[in-house]
Amino acid sequence: MGFHGKDLRRGRHSATGQIYFVTTVTHRRERLFSHWTGAIAVARVIHLFTGLTSARIHAWVLMPDHLHCLIELGDVSLNQCMQQLKSRTAIALNRSTGRSGTVWQSGFHDHALRREEDLKATARYLVANPLRAGLVRSLRDYPFWNAVWL
Template sequence: MPVTALPQGNRLRAGRFSEAGRIYLLTAVVHNRQCLFADWRLGRLVAHELRLAEDLALARSLAWVVMPDHLHWLVELEGASLDGLMQRVKSRSAKAINTVRQTQGKIWQKGYHDHAVRREESLKTLARYVVANPLRAGLVERIGDYPLWDAIWL
């Protein structure tokens, strides 16, 4: 019997495991890779939801960057599952963005990518990777010039 390939979104969810206290590197992509967050004011709405998730003890942000068409978030999971955390951040930020833009419709692509950080991986190295995205993309010459990032070590 032939094996039917799963759509990419389902493959990303296969085998996903949420564990409180574990650190994850999460990536979410804007619908159709639209450079929505080139407008930093819209990106700040996403940043607000990341901070709110921390205030509600759902997760502890270690580092994050909102790029023009995606989000990277290094996070320690606390009082939520990965799916619950990402659903909350994406849905609340989408509602806020649509309200500000006076639009309706999708803001984020379905699903997200997650990587459970292994003990031997350096958190500071991963955090530097996350916050250096704007440098690698050629958006700025110094990370301090990019408005949409944060890390607990800096």
């Protein structure tokens, strides 16, 4: 018996002040962020997102077909936060590229960080994804990431 998105959401609990490592994937794993125009439009939304909601993005990296981020919740649930982020980034991508249609798969994967987990070490791991994927030799050469500690 397979699992479906709603099965993954059962038992998910959102807590104000909790930090989550979140991954969300593009629809059909399309490499929508391989092109500068769309990727920069989405990166701008991610950069501004903290000012638009009570959630705070501590670190993020936009890969060709997915997004990783560290999100600290404010007074919204994780589901609400991700719905807002995915909606705003989808609108920006479609407007900037002249495309239409679905950008993100439904659902997302999340991991609530425990107190003993080192936030900065987790952020370093997250933003190093382009290196591990072989997209660049140096993180300085990859433009679509950020962390609040810079």
